[in-house]
Amino acid sequence: MSIFFDRIFKFFYKYISYSFAIVFFSLLGAFFGAFYAYFFGSALIPDFTAVNHPEVVLVFVIATLFAALGHSVEFGVLAPLGYQGLRPDTKKLNKTLRPNETIRHKDILELESILNSIIDFPKENMFAALRYASLVFISVSITHIIYKHPFYELALIFIGWLAAVFVYGGFSYIISDYFTGAKRVEIKKILAYRDVTIHKNHGIMSLKGKFIFLLILILLSLSVLAVFISFENASLVKISAFITMTFFEAVILIFMFFQSINLTLEQINESANSLASGGRGALPILSIDKEFIQFAENFEKATREVGRIRENLQELVEAKTSELRNSLETVEHLKKQQDGDYFLTSLLIKPLSLNKTLGTNVKTDFFIKQKKTFTFHGRENEIGGDICITRTVSLRGKEYTFFLNADAMGKSLQGAGGVLVLGAAVQSILERSLAVQSVKLLYAERWIKNAYQELHHIFESFDCSMLVSMVMGLIDDETGLVYYVNAEHPWSVLFRNEKAEFIKNNSELRKLGTPVKENALEIATLQLQPGDILVLGSDGRDDIEFVTGADLRKINHDEELFLHHVESGKGDLKSIYHSILETGELTDDLSLMRISFKEHQSLPPRSIRKESYELMRKARSNIKENLLEEAKENLIEANKINPENQEILRALLRLLVRMKDYTQASEKFNAYIEEFPGDTDLIYLASFTYKQTKEYGKAIDMGERIRLRNPGHLSNLLRLVQLYLLVGNLPKAEKTLGLASFLTADSKRVESFKTQIEDLRKKVLD
16 A cells, blocks of 8 residues: 555656645545535435535535645646745745755755745645635535525534544645655755754644544544434445445555554664664654654754763773772772781781690690681781680699680681780780799689680670680590580580580580679580590581572571581591581681590500409498498508509598598598599598698688589588688688578578678677
8 A cells, every 4th residue: 555655646746746746645635525524414414415406516516626626736736837836835845855856965954944844734734625625615605595595404514514624634634744754754864964953843733633533533434324324314325435435534544644653663763773783873753743753852862962972982981991990909909908907917816826735645636717818919818716726734733735716706807806815815824824833733623714714804895896705625634534614615526436426514604705694604524535536616617508509598507517527527627627518618717626535545444353353342341331440441452452443542532531531531632633633523522521631722622623613512612611711711701602592592501601701700800
């Protein structure tokens, strides 16, 4: 259909004129309107026929032909004869827009004038249609009145004329809009190339208005058809002719309406692709509908902005590159300064985290992998909040292995700051233990208590802004007895006979720096056997991110997974580390410490010899028969035969206390406690014995060791109150009594001690 119309248009354009080529199609609207008016009048007026109204019909036909002729002459049908048209703008169009002649040489003002005339052409054509339609109606009305036909018929004719005018005018506008589109685009391209704004004017009918016109046209056609059928004045031939005519008219208008939209959208697509490909993106839009013109104006603004950006793109890129380069240099400078701070901090920490054990029975090793790595002067280093320290300490003539595994709160530099403070404080405590004689005389429990309190007070001064979890303790190098405290650190692991298990305790200690109750400290003990391995580690051992195919992070929450790593690594730190990496990725600092006791030694069997066994059996029989002296002699003899047997020594000491031979019992307690410091029951018995021999200092030391191991031991606390009263230490007696009062309901006994304290205080004051 488009090709057929284009050929007709080009024919009239070539041989007559540009404006008449458009008006020719508009005249179809005139005849369609005339048919509407005639069919509408003949349907409503029964006597309206060529026979009954010959004058009216004749004038109607003549006026319609005259209107068509006038419309044609006005818009250049006589151009071949030299008459280009009635209107000035029409004359200008017909003179300028000639077939096979270019308009590229025209100046901008002339091209803009031609463009405006073409944009106004649909409007002017529609107004001309209205004028000539009015001429027809006036001619018919005068004739109708002259020949004295009824006035109601004239009213019905007026209604039919309105329908005809609607069809004629709308048809002329849409036809003109469609056929002027190509020339509008041509001129707009020329102006756009000359960088002239081309989207200034739009038609009087918008896209929405055209759609409403088509919708009303269809409804009007249906209405006329309904009138035909209702009044039963039309034959089947007339109805068929009306339907055919309406269908033909609707098809033409709908085709041109949607074809215009389709071509406009294609233009928009081409312009957008051109802009995206680096072109100018000019949009000489075909449509003159208000909606598309507004879009074209905004699109032109966008293309101009894009063009401006492209023109200045090199400068912008260089400016941004310079800014980024300067920012990067600043960041690199700051990064270098930060790495320098990291490096200096790591240098300070290294001499604090040392493995300086000298014993042969206890061997220590540790592995530290900090999360934060940095490069300084080409060397890669680490910094973080984990630390391990081991060292040999001598107390009361015995060698102990000090160990500490700690994790300071915070990442990178914050954690390193905590480690630096902790490491310096611990090294100070260790150096003091080597130099100060009074410290060397402390029992292991007292030494750990003092060390913990000192460290805690240091971190408490930071007002909870620097907290540290840790496991700290001493190991008796000879016996393998472990004294330790755990301050909110992950449980240590005992690897014994190829099986790993946690060493759990009921400690209420919180991290260093956390406010705690004075009586919250409890020192736990653990007896190691030859071949045992202790594995200590920070929470980095558990904070593992599993490697999964999904985007979601999955962090390990199973603490017992670490037992599997210890068993699979056979207690070796590097093997444990690789086992952890096979499971997932580290998300925190990791520190591991390995402590082994007589790993490659085996204790000789300590079976009781036949003689000592027989003497033990006799002693037990003697005790049952209350022959205590004979039992004592048998046990002393058994001890001489097998002096290393703990069972014999325990039985002998208990018997001596039972016999109230406190002097001999005191002498043997001194050696026994040094050899078997883990026997808490016998230490309690030793405290009682020393009290009886008036060795109050020793008795108090034994009682304090028990209190550190078991703060809830009521009998021990009450005995300590008695001992402090005996030596006149009222503050200690009062404080210890206060702790005991929380554990007993025996108010009479507590009141009795309070009375003794008050009496002693009065004597001192007197």
